[in-house]
Amino acid sequence: MRRETILNTVGLRSGYGGKPVLQGVDMEVREGEIVAVIGRNGVGKSTLMKSLIGLLPVDKGSIVFRGSAMDGLSAHKRARLGIGYVPQGRDVFPRMSVVENLAVGECIAGSPAPKERLEQIFSFFPILAERRNQRAGTMSGGQQQQLAIGRVLMGSPKLILLDEPSEGIQPNIVQDIARIMVELNRATGVTVVFVEQNIDMIRAMAERAYVMDKGRITDEIMPEALEDRDAVRRYLAV
């Protein structure tokens, strides 16, 4: 059965103060998919994520999320419509505790999370339960990444955008996070679009992948092709 499209971009162009970066990005993501966006440094992956969540205005083209055009909607409004964004570098609030960071996620989403949500997040990410009163700034990169994901889950997103979740994280924790994301996707049906350069994370999480180069999507790697580690590596190589 073909699943419904949840996110669609057509001819998306954006950039910084007149400097074009995205040169016409076309992508289509279906409900419940886990899709990677891969490519070398500087090709525009983070620019794509910022454009999708609305932190960067679109110069041309369109973004449609669950059938509605996102044009001109603030990041805030997009979050309320069900898009959760975890930026590159994670941006947890370092002086706030785990539970305080999670409460911020609830505010961003704009509506109170169901009572059981916190326990649900703790069951997926047990380390957050263990460290619930610890200041985020004192936690490891992997723990902060899990907190940043937990923070968007407070808003019950339909779509999660993750920008380089593996960055600066130990390999064994990268595998743990990939496994949890797949479990979360299976259990809740949440759609995930993630930017990544770590081949193990790409292969552990993605059903398929878009390859970006110079502000465009230049290839799509289908599930069978993702099995071929060397082929995926070639797309990431300089």
Ligand SMILES: Nc1ncnc2c1ncn2[C@@H]1O[C@H](COP(=O)(O)OP(=O)(O)O)[C@@H](O)[C@H]1O
């Ligand atoms: N805030 C910014 N202002 C100006 N140029 C930027 C900014 N952020 C990124 N760029 C430029 O946009 C291009 C794409 O960057 P980015 O989307 O961060 O790439 P990636 O995430 O694929 O590494 C690069 O040339 C980068 O230097």
Ligand SMILES: [Mg+2]
């Ligand atoms: Mg980036």
